[in-house]
Amino acid sequence: MRRPAVHQGVLPTHLPDEAERVRERFARRKQAHKGYSYFHPGKLFIVQGRERKFLEVLKKLGLDRLDDKGILEVGCGSGGLLRGFLDWDARPENLYGVDLLADRVWEAKARSPHLHILQGNAEHLPFPDRRFDLVLQSTVFTSVLDGDAKRQIAHEMRRVLRDDGVMLWYDFRYDNPQNPDVRGIGRREIAGLFPGCALEFHTLTLAPFLARAVAPRSWALCQLLEAIPLLRTHYLVAMRKAPS
Numbered sequence: 001m002r003r004p005a006v007h008q009g010v011l012p013t014h015l016p017d018e019a020e021r022v023r024e025r026f027a028r029r030k031q032a033h034k035g036y037s038y039f040h041p042g043k044l045f046i047v048q049g050r051e052r053k054f055l056e057v058l059k060k061l062g063l064d065r066l067d068d069k070g071i072l073e074v075g076c077g078s079g080g081l082l083r084g085f086l087d088w089d090a091r092p093e094n095l096y097g098v099d100l101l102a103d104r105v106w107e108a109k110a111r112s113p114h115l116h117i118l119q120g121n122a123e124h125l126p127f128p129d130r131r132f133d134l135v136l137q138s139t140v141f142t143s144v145l146d147g148d149a150k151r152q153i154a155h156e157m158r159r160v161l162r163d164d165g166v167m168l169w170y171d172f173r174y175d176n177p178q179n180p181d182v183r184g185i186g187r188r189e190i191a192g193l194f195p196g197c198a199l200e201f202h203t204l205t206l207a208p209f210l211a212r213a214v215a216p217r218s219w220a221l222c223q224l225l226e227a228i229p230l231l232r233t234h235y236l237v238a239m240r241k242a243p244s
Contacts, residue, residue: 042212045222046205050170050236051084053204057238058088061166066090069133073097074122074157075140079108082115096132098122123152127160135161136168141193142182154193161241167194169237173203190237197239205234 036043058064067089073082076097085095092114099105105119120126122140135157144150157167174184191199205211206226215222225231 036212040212041215041219042208045211045215045219046208049204049206049226050234053202053236054168054170055088057168057200057202057236061238063134063166066134068094070094070131071096071134072125072127072132072136072160074125074135074137074153075099076108076117077101077104079112079115079117081136081138082108083112096127098125122156123149125156125160129159130162130165132160133162133165134168135165136170138170139172139182141169142172142185145183150193158194158197158241163241165241167197167237167239169239170234172233173235174233178209185235187235190235194239196242198242200238202236202238203229203232203234204236205232207231207233 038044038047058066063069066085069090071082071085071090071094073096076082076099079097082095082097086092092112093116096116096118097108098118098120099108100119100121102119105117108115108117118126137153137157141150141153144153161167169190172182172184173186176182176184187201204226206222210225210231211222214225
């Protein structure tokens, strides 16, 4: 597959106010969540459940062959989710990630030197139109509190997606009363961010505070609790552009 071209030039170094606020929010969150790793049963329960649902949705959409697909993650962080696509037979030369935070980009490059990781503002993605088969974001939009910034990021995701491509959205549908830096996004707002797209909604992910408290004691109880729709805190949304 031809490698997606990257626009030449230097990405903007002066970031808008909202981007600076996102930097500050993630810095606070990094301290708050320090210590959570895959060795924590609650983290493992959440990640494995998300992976199962992602694979189920991708297969339903006919994307159970990823070896020839160009994939972009907006807000890729340290690259964990993006690296997971390698286990699903995606090719490293086709995997791209963009993140705002320099320390996360550095970590992603150190862990994944074979992937294409760029630092930049998702409001201005450095790629040509219609270059990716799959564009995804995970817990990015709920950390962007400015409406104009959210709409611009959504526009950029649509712009770089092929006409027959798929976007995946994984994000909180509820506010987190313990974290004012995260604001949940409901179905109506998601639909408004991606006008003209066909959307398929799924709920998943047991409330993280419950997963962290219960999983070390009972994995089976976590599964029972996750079966209750109100306790699932995230939307997974599959989106396609409407036919021209």
